Amino acid sequence: MLRIAFVAAALLAATPALAQPGPPPGGRPPPGERPSGERPPGPSEHVRLFLSPSGEPFRGEDGLADWFAGADADKDGALTLTEFRNDAMRFFKVLDANGDGQVDGPENSAYETKIAPEITRMDLGPGGPPGKRPIVRRTDKREPRVGAARFSLINEAQPVRGADADLNQRVSSEEWAKAARRRFELLDTDQDGKLTLDALRPRLAR
Numbered sequence: 001m002l003r004i005a006f007v008a009a010a011l012l013a014a015t016p017a018l019a020q021p022g023p024p025p026g027g028r029p030p031p032g033e034r035p036s037g038e039r040p041p042g043p044s045e046h047v048r049l050f051l052s053p054s055g056e057p058f059r060g061e062d063g064l065a066d067w068f069a070g071a072d073a074d075k076d077g078a079l080t081l082t083e084f085r086n087d088a089m090r091f092f093k094v095l096d097a098n099g100d101g102q103v104d105g106p107e108n109s110a111y112e113t114k115i116a117p118e119i120t121r122m123d124l125g126p127g128g129p130p131g132k133r134p135i136v137r138r139t140d141k142r143e144p145r146v147g148a149a150r151f152s153l154i155n156e157a158q159p160v161r162g163a164d165a166d167l168n169q170r171v172s173s174e175e176w177a178k179a180a181r182r183r184f185e186l187l188d189t190d191q192d193g194k195l196t197l198d199a200l201r202p203r204l205a206r
Helices: 002-019 063-071 081-095 105-115 147-151 173-187 197-205
Strands: 049-051 057-059
Touching (some): 049 063, 049 147, 057 063, 063 081
C-alpha cells in the first residue's frame, strides 16, 4: 500500500509539468507571441515608410525604389513627366473611392486615417518619446519637415490638400494632374525632363 501511495503521489507531482506545452518545432513561439525575454517594440520602432510625391505610402526597406520601379513604365531607369503623371493619376483613382472625379472631404479623411495615418501621428519621430511632435533635425536654417514631408521627397505636409489649388476642399482630376506636373518640375532640378533614382535618393536625407 505504501508503494502504491508513493507512485500515485509522484504521478500527481509530475502532472503540471506534463500539461505544459513544449516549444513548437524549430524553437519559434506561437503566432502572436514573442520569445521569452524579448521586449515589445517601443514607440520609435516602426515600419519604414516612404511617401511618393503624390502621397502614396510604401512600407518596407526601400520604399523609394519600390515606388520608382512601379512608376518607371518602360523600365529604362528614368521617369519622364508622362510616367510620373500617369503614376499620380493611378493613385488618384485609389483616393477617389466613389469614382466621381474628385477627392472630397471624406475621401481626404480616409487618406489621413486609413491610407497614410502616419502623417498625422505625433509619436513617430526617430527616437523621440510619444506625444512629442516629430521633426527632422537640420543643421541649417531651413524649416523642419512635418506631416507627410517627413517621409517624402518634397516638403509638403499634406499632399492631397496640397493639390487643392482653388481651396474649395475638393481636389479634381485636373488639379491632381497639375500638381503632378508641379511636383515633377520641383524634383527635376537639372531640367533635363527625367528623374533618376540616384538623383532622387539624396533628397530623403534633407
